[in-house]
Amino acid sequence: MVRLVSIGMSYRRGVQFQQLQYFVAVAETRHFTRAADLVHVAQPSLSQQIKALERELGADLFLRARGNITLTDAGEALLPLARRILADADTARHEVQELAQLRSGRVRLGATPSLCTGLLPDVLRAFHDRYPGIRLLIEEGGSHDLVRELARGALDLALVVLPLPTPSPALTTVELLHEDLVVVSSPEAPAPGGGGSRRTVRVADLEGERLVMFRHGYDLRELTVAACRAEGFEPDFAVEGGEMDAVLGFVRAGLGVAVVPRMVAARSGPGLRVTPLARPGLERTIALAHRSDVAPPRAARELQRMLLER
Numbered sequence: 001m002v003r004l005v006s007i008g009m010s011y012r013r014g015v016q017f018q019q020l021q022y023f024v025a026v027a028e029t030r031h032f033t034r035a036a037d038l039v040h041v042a043q044p045s046l047s048q049q050i051k052a053l054e055r056e057l058g059a060d061l062f063l064r065a066r067g068n069i070t071l072t073d074a075g076e077a078l079l080p081l082a083r084r085i086l087a088d089a090d091t092a093r094h095e096v097q098e099l100a101q102l103r104s105g106r107v108r109l110g111a112t113p114s115l116c117t118g119l120l121p122d123v124l125r126a127f128h129d130r131y132p133g134i135r136l137l138i139e140e141g142g143s144h145d146l147v148r149e150l151a152r153g154a155l156d157l158a159l160v161v162l163p164l165p166t167p168s169p170a171l172t173t174v175e176l177l178h179e180d181l182v183v184v185s186s187p188e189a190p191a192p193g194g195g196g197s198r199r200t201v202r203v204a205d206l207e208g209e210r211l212v213m214f215r216h217g218y219d220l221r222e223l224t225v226a227a228c229r230a231e232g233f234e235p236d237f238a239v240e241g242g243e244m245d246a247v248l249g250f251v252r253a254g255l256g257v258a259v260v261p262r263m264v265a266a267r268s269g270p271g272l273r274v275t276p277l278a279r280p281g282l283e284r285t286i287a288l289a290h291r292s293d294v295a296p297p298r299a300a301r302e303l304q305r306m307l308l309e310r
Contacts, residue, residue: 016053019052020082020085022039022041024079024086030068032050059074083152087153087154091156102133104134106299107297108156108300109136109156110139110146110160111158112142112143112160112219113218114263116138117267118264118266124138126306139155142217142218145217147289156290157296158290159286159287161219171290171291171292172292173287174288174308175285176286176287179261179262179285180276180281181259181277181283181284182265182277184275185273185275187272187273192209192257193205200275202277203277204231204233208236209256211236211256212247212256213225213247214241215241215242215243220259220284237256238250238256239255247260259282288307
């Protein structure tokens with residue numbers, strides 16, 4: 001903690017923005033020559049600036065052994081701070097460069113894969129129709145990964161599943177919607193839970209069913225497994241490790257059944273039987289998250305408004 005405070009004080013006194021760029025380049029490439037190429041500067045100039053940064057901070061940032069560059073403890077402490085400063089500066093630059101009436105700019109939006117499939121297409125189409133000059137940069141990932149990317153300034157907004165795996169006061173979340181989960185299966189296979197004319201299926205009826213399961217890190221995986229265990233059984237996986245499109249494809253092929261969001265099932269097209277879960281069923285809460293200490297850029301605020309008003 002003392003070292004972090006010291007670094008922050010030194011930055012306010014005399015650390016140059018360019019020096020932080022050079023430091024991050026070396027930290028990521030672990031090579032001074034490659035880092036110099038990356039930031040388009042001569043290698044001697046980069047080395048001089050790194051040494052000047054170390055003098056300003058009063059600590060070595062790199063251990064320099066022949067053919068091997070590693071971070072010192074001070075370098076490890078500085079790296080996340082430097083990345084965040086650079087990311088914030090990049091966001092500020094894009095904010096300032098936006099033209100009147102949102103004719104240009106960008107939005108960096110993170111979302112879980114199921115939300116990219118179910119919720120986002122219609123909202124992003126409406127946003128693009130209204131603001132065709134705004135670039136939309138979408139990153140798919142689990143809520144844990146998206147929270148980390150938000151914290152380091154790599155995203156403006158993120159659609160995440162609550163509760164967050166690691167709640168943080170540094171993030172502001174606003175509940176967006178509650179979504180039911182349903183069971184999808186191949187029409188060629190017996191209906192889940194014993195078939196017949198039943199219009200719903202209970203979680204307990206999934207015992208003995210072969211499940212097509214998402215990869216580790218998927219919110220839907222954890223939710224489904226927890227629901228099965230709450231009913232007193234371990235789920236039986238026919239195949240696991242897929243992304244959303246792969247899971248739906250495996251279900252269509254008759255490999256097993258899967259638990260997916262209702263919006264995903266509604267957009268999945270032909271070739272799937274959709275069976276609701278009997279009450280109380282399963283649902284998940286979707287929230288819109290952004291950093292608490294930095295307001296999202298103007299274009300991101302407009303997308304945020306459209307998502308909240310959908």
